[in-house]
Amino acid sequence: MKTIIILGGGIGGIVTANELSSGKNKEQKIILIEKNKEHTFAPSYLWLMNGSRKKKQISVSLLSLLNKNIEVVNAVVDEIVPAEKKINADGKEFHYDFLVIALGADLAPEKIQGWDESIHSFYTYEGAAKLNEALKYFAGGKVAIVISSMPYKCPGAPHEGAMLIEDFFTAKGIREKVEIDLFTPEPQPLPVAGPELGGAVKIILDQKGIQFHPLMQLSSVDTKSKRIFFNGKEPFEYDLLIVIPPHQSPAVIRKTDLANANGWIDVNPASLQTKYENVFAIGDITSLPLPGRWIPDKPMMLPKAGVFSHLQADVVAKNIVRKINGVKADEKFCADGYCMLEAGEDLAGFAYGDFFGEPHPQVHLKKIGRKWHIGKVLFEKWWLSPVGIKKVFYKNLLQLGGKLIGIPVKL
Numbered sequence: 001m002k003t004i005i006i007l008g009g010g011i012g013g014i015v016t017a018n019e020l021s022s023g024k025n026k027e028q029k030i031i032l033i034e035k036n037k038e039h040t041f042a043p044s045y046l047w048l049m050n051g052s053r054k055k056k057q058i059s060v061s062l063l064s065l066l067n068k069n070i071e072v073v074n075a076v077v078d079e080i081v082p083a084e085k086k087i088n089a090d091g092k093e094f095h096y097d098f099l100v101i102a103l104g105a106d107l108a109p110e111k112i113q114g115w116d117e118s119i120h121s122f123y124t125y126e127g128a129a130k131l132n133e134a135l136k137y138f139a140g141g142k143v144a145i146v147i148s149s150m151p152y153k154c155p156g157a158p159h160e161g162a163m164l165i166e167d168f169f170t171a172k173g174i175r176e177k178v179e180i181d182l183f184t185p186e187p188q189p190l191p192v193a194g195p196e197l198g199g200a201v202k203i204i205l206d207q208k209g210i211q212f213h214p215l216m217q218l219s220s221v222d223t224k225s226k227r228i229f230f231n232g233k234e235p236f237e238y239d240l241l242i243v244i245p246p247h248q249s250p251a252v253i254r255k256t257d258l259a260n261a262n263g264w265i266d267v268n269p270a271s272l273q274t275k276y277e278n279v280f281a282i283g284d285i286t287s288l289p290l291p292g293r294w295i296p297d298k299p300m301m302l303p304k305a306g307v308f309s310h311l312q313a314d315v316v317a318k319n320i321v322r323k324i325n326g327v328k329a330d331e332k333f334c335a336d337g338y339c340m341l342e343a344g345e346d347l348a349g350f351a352y353g354d355f356f357g358e359p360h361p362q363v364h365l366k367k368i369g370r371k372w373h374i375g376k377v378l379f380e381k382w383w384l385s386p387v388g389i390k391k392v393f394y395k396n397l398l399q400l401g402g403k404l405i406g407i408p409v410k411l
């Protein structure tokens, strides 16, 4: 009997556990350790922010998403000792044969100099709900959306957020009273996805009258005078400030020798194995350089996105099963990713392509339309519905949609 421990019950952890447990392998015990009992679907935070969703519509019990033959431990992982194949969670010790680390990225808004509770963010469940209230009562003025630092989850999300906010004020009838400014330390929108996609997103932002400010590195905020300071640039006065907070790896990882100098975990790009045999890391916790891409003197990394956590989970689960069965573990991760970019008015764009493409990622944006928005809604319904029969309906629809556009949809 082999014990497989999965750390983290977010997107990557859920897919790994279900994929492992749906096989016919009897010689395995699957344990998933997660600190939260409820699972919230992060891509839907944007719809919570603009009032399209209520909190309870995007939150479900973690157990409802997992196959029954998975042992779920509700605890905080506080120690990982790969040399001894050992985990500690809430004072209890666990031993493994295979370990999958899917602990995601933590947000650290307190790292922003001058940060306080008046600063909003749609990057958390509570934050998105609170921002919805603030948007409802906003009567006009300057809305600043600031990407505080890199890396950050889902490179499309800040731009989607800006477009949905623009749409919100248009629907409220006060668009002409609101200025929307998006600031980023990056040279263009979504540089990780290559120049074509960045250019296309910039055009849409321009059309919506959203001011895009590249190469703006946040240095501090003064919430009393409502000013944002950027390195070497003029301060900016705001009325409503929304930030994408700094991201960091969970403290438990930073305490181990699995963490690189930046705190993330280096993995083999094809197998996702860490420097330890049979210890894998997937999703936001990893650091995977994009071939041939640098900004300006540091390698550019594969974006932290659910689509990649999902695909990597699938690869790792299949290879673990093969290893247990004594078969060559040759499933490989390829970074063909996709994203539906919400643009407001129930419209979305669809970006798809090879993020490992050379000389730069080859990601293309399809024409904005309602069908991509419907695709995103279907994906949300599929993800949040209980594991089993209820998923079949959405799964079939998504796979049929994928077939029609010639893109294999792995669910």
Ligand SMILES: Cc1cc2nc3c(=O)[nH]c(=O)nc-3n(C[C@H](O)[C@H](O)[C@H](O)COP(=O)(O)OP(=O)(O)OC[C@H]3O[C@@H](n4cnc5c(N)ncnc54)[C@H](O)[C@@H]3O)c2cc1C
Residues within 6 Å of the ligand: 007, 008, 009, 010, 011, 012, 013, 033, 034, 035, 036, 042, 043, 044, 045, 046, 075, 076, 077, 078, 102, 103, 104, 105, 122, 123, 124, 153, 154, 157, 250, 252, 282, 283, 284, 285, 304, 305, 306, 307, 308, 309, 339, 340
């Ligand atoms: C607003 C927003 C919109 C997004 N939109 C998209 C999108 O459209 N498409 C897309 O692909 N991605 C999107 N993402 C990104 C996506 O949500 C993440 O990339 C994805 O969730 C990462 O999966 P993961 O499994 O690596 O980590 P997570 O899903 O974050 O899971 C990590 C889990 O580990 C748990 N955990 C952490 N530390 C501990 C500990 N010490 N002990 C126990 N448990 C612990 C956490 O509670 C969490 O459940 C979006 C993100 C945001 C914030």
